Amino acid sequence: MSDEFLNVLRRDPPAAFARRLRSRLHALDAPAATERRAPARAYRWLATAASVAALAFAFTLPAVRSAAEAFLDYFRVVNFAGVAFDPQRVEQLWSNASVDLPTLISGHVAISTPPTPPIAYASLDEAGAAAQMQVRAPTWLPPGFKLTSVEVIAAHELRVTGDTAKLQEVLTALGIDDLAVPAGLDGQVVTVSIPPIARILYDNGAKQIALVQSRGPVVSFPAGVDLASFAEIGLRLLGLGRAEAYDLAQSVDWRSTLLVPVPLTAATFHRVEVQNGDGLAIDAAAGENGGSGESMVLWSGGDSVYALRGPIRAADLLLMAQSVQ
Amino acid sequence: MALETELPASFASQAAAAAPDWDAVYAEQLPRVYNFFRYRLRDDALAEDLTATTFEKAWRARERYRHDLAGFATWLLAIARNVAVDHMRARREHAPLEAAEDASAPGTPEEDNARASDAERLRALLARLRERDRELIALKYGSGATNRAIAKLTGLSESNVGTIVHRVVQTLRRDW
Numbered sequence: 001m002s003d004e005f006l007n008v009l010r011r012d013p014p015a016a017f018a019r020r021l022r023s024r025l026h027a028l029d030a031p032a033a034t035e036r037r038a039p040a041r042a043y044r045w046l047a048t049a050a051s052v053a054a055l056a057f058a059f060t061l062p063a064v065r066s067a068a069e070a071f072l073d074y075f076r077v078v079n080f081a082g083v084a085f086d087p088q089r090v091e092q093l094w095s096n097a098s099v100d101l102p103t104l105i106s107g108h109v110a111i112s113t114p115p116t117p118p119i120a121y122a123s124l125d126e127a128g129a130a131a132q133m134q135v136r137a138p139t140w141l142p143p144g145f146k147l148t149s150v151e152v153i154a155a156h157e158l159r160v161t162g163d164t165a166k167l168q169e170v171l172t173a174l175g176i177d178d179l180a181v182p183a184g185l186d187g188q189v190v191t192v193s194i195p196p197i198a199r200i201l202y203d204n205g206a207k208q209i210a211l212v213q214s215r216g217p218v219v220s221f222p223a224g225v226d227l228a229s230f231a232e233i234g235l236r237l238l239g240l241g242r243a244e245a246y247d248l249a250q251s252v253d254w255r256s257t258l259l260v261p262v263p264l265t266a267a268t269f270h271r272v273e274v275q276n277g278d279g280l281a282i283d284a285a286a287g288e289n290g291g292s293g294e295s296m297v298l299w300s301g302g303d304s305v306y307a308l309r310g311p312i313r314a315a316d317l318l319l320m321a322q323s324v325q
Numbered sequence: 326m327a328l329e330t331e332l333p334a335s336f337a338s339q340a341a342a343a344a345p346d347w348d349a350v351y352a353e354q355l356p357r358v359y360n361f362f363r364y365r366l367r368d369d370a371l372a373e374d375l376t377a378t379t380f381e382k383a384w385r386a387r388e389r390y391r392h393d394l395a396g397f398a399t400w401l402l403a404i405a406r407n408v409a410v411d412h413m414r415a416r417r418e419h420a421p422l423e424a425a426e427d428a429s430a431p432g433t434p435e436e437d438n439a440r441a442s443d444a445e446r447l448r449a450l451l452a453r454l455r456e457r458d459r460e461l462i463a464l465k466y467g468s469g470a471t472n473r474a475i476a477k478l479t480g481l482s483e484s485n486v487g488t489i490v491h492r493v494v495q496t497l498r499r500d501w
Contacts, residue, residue, distance in 0.1 A: 003494050005443070005497075009467070010363070011363070013356055013376070017376075018352075021376070021377050024381070025351065315381075
């Protein structure tokens, strides 16, 4: 009895699906907990990248989401790296100090070109024309999600003026008395020029996922600025210990790596490969003691940086990221 | 395409090795699991989703099989069966969903049309089968499992599997 006809339904899995699933499986292999327990290993990777950590404390959660968009706004990023920190320790550090951080910052940050409210566009092409970049989108979405809006935030620029005394004042107020703010900062200006940012939103009626993309912002530093020293200060403000902050600060190329602080109790993180480049996956849902539920995948490609975030598993965000084109 | 005899090209060579090449295992097993779901369900997107779920479950626990690689394929199909059952149960509890849709395989437009047409015909015939019969056909022709492997998975005797499959194939052949 011939049963050949029963084979007509067989076919190879779509190559794109096979690729995505393979990436997803490999993403399962690198639990953040492992990296947290083996900082030396993480540092080796961090040493291959470069970044800005001076504003690291701005990422204290629960706003992992706003963190992603914040560094897309303010830093030039080639690589992403995660560093775990203890929010309780940070809270304790800051609650014991009589430091009004917003006031301190506001006196030294000038927004020369203010950001405009997001403007919605009818298509990716129109958004791309407005943003003066190719707006890329995922070809794969988690079941039930649909594109709901595309918007662009116009280019803007801000300037940060250094003040050694103020920064030293912050450190003293926090009880960090073993660090000295590098000299030569006073009056120096760091200019941050932020290209237009495109944001694509997807919705399934209950949850929302956002893909944020932009060309890398241009950050101009005064010549001779010791980025590692300022990074060390930023890491101490995050609650890292003296030795740990020093080791990490010295091992990272701070000119191209963005260090993303991830709260120990709200998320886990691990390195991922996104379209043949390095990226960072933050799985908030997998964190201990609950968490914000917002996961994130960050990566760079060409001259652009991308952040995908949403209240779903980082593995699914990674699948989306792999399909962006 | 016998599951236990030809399955482990990489399994066999690695059975005694300390660290299997899981990427090779993945490449071998993916089509079997994917096609199991294609025969079991009528929705290609759903087949992908459930295949992914199956592999995620297996991947997390794969270290258990370092010393029992020969049983890995059967174990993987057992997970796939459970995933399918969970899905069917949830579908019954919520809403009917399957969309009869098939993406055609690469080929000339005429070949594609013919193939898609045959695939749709077969899917329609499979949809009329009892759940148990459809699962046996999915295991046999979708995943390529042997009657012996199917017997292990389903708890039926090997001869019983052969008898049922033979009868179902006759019925399908008659209606084809």
